[in-house]
Amino acid sequence: MTDVLYLFGAAAPPVLEFPQVVRRAQADGWDVCVGLTPAAADWLADQVPELEELTGRPVRSRYRRPGEPDVWPRADVILFAPTTMNSLNAWALGLTSSLPVGVVAEAIGKGIPMVAMPCVNAAYAQHPQLPRSIETLRAAGVDVLYGDGGFVPNPPGTKRPYPWDLALRAVEVAASRG
Template sequence: MSDSPKRPFLYVVVCAAGVAPDVGTLISAAQDLGWGVGVVATPLGLGFIDQEAVEGQTGYPIRSAWRKPGDVRPLPPADAIAVAPATYNTINKWAAGISDTLALGILCEAYGMGIPTAVLPYVNSAMAAHPAYGESLARLRTMGVLVSDYEPHPPKSGGGADRFRWEEALELLAPRLAVGG
C-alpha cells in the first residue's frame, strides 16, 4: 500500500464553442499543479475537440454519454470541476436544473455533493444581453459556483479567444482546494 497522498482529480466539462479545441491548455495547467484530469464533453462539444489528443493527454476516455448499468466508471470521482468553455445553452440549462446530457447531469449533481465548481463562460454579447443569461449566472453564484468575469465577445466575430484565460478556472478553484492554492 502506498503512503503517497491521493492525487486530486479534476473534471473539465467542455461545451461546443470556438475555443474548445484549446482545452489542452487547461489540462496541462492542471496536470502541472498535480491534478489528474478527465474530460466530459457535451454531445456537440465532442465535435469541437481532438478526442485522440485529449485522451492521450489525460490518459482517460472522454465521457459524453451515460454509462450503461454495470459498466465500469471510466473516471475517478471529481474533487473539483471546471466548465470551460461554458456556452449560453449549458449555463442556462444548468442553472435551471435541466439534466438532459451527461455533462449537465454531472453539474447538477455536483451542487448536491458539494464539489467545488468553476465556470468560464464563452458567449457573445448579443446572447449575454438576454435576461435569462444574467439570471442564470446569478443563480449559479448563489449555488456557490465560481464564475469567471470574462467579457462577452461581439456576435458573429468568433472573437475573444485571445482573451480566454483557461488557467482562470484553476485560479478560481485554488482557494477552495489544497492543490495549487
C-alpha cells in the same frame, strides 16, 4: 495522492484549446478527466485520442449505461469552461440532457467545488435568462467567472483570448475551500 479535476467543455471556440489546457492543469498537479457536451465532442472528434492519451482515461460525452462501471475517480473540483448560454441555463434550470450538465447539477448536492466560466458573445449576453442563471448558480455555491474579474462578452464575430489562467487559478482557490 493527486487531486482530480473534471474539465468539462461545451461547444464554444475555447474548447478547441483543451489539449493545451489539460497539459497546463497537469503541470499544476491535477489528474484531469475530460467531459464534453455532444456538440463539443463533435468539434473535438479529431483531438479525442490525444486527450485520452494525455489523461489516461476516456473522454466522456454520454451517460453510462446501467451496469457500466464508472471509469473516472470522484472529482475533487470541477471546471466547466467554456460553458455556453445553453449549458449554463440548462444547469441552472436542472435540465440534465448532457453528461456535463448532469454531473454538475448533481455535484451541487454532493458539495463538490465548482467553477464555471461562460463563453458568450454580447448579443447572447442580452438575453434575460443569462443573468438569472448566473445568479442561481452563484447562490448554489458555484464560482461563476463572468463580468468584472471573469469572462467579459465580446461583440458577435470577434475573437480574443479566453482567460484560461483566470479559470485555473479559480480552480485552485475552489479546491482549497472544498
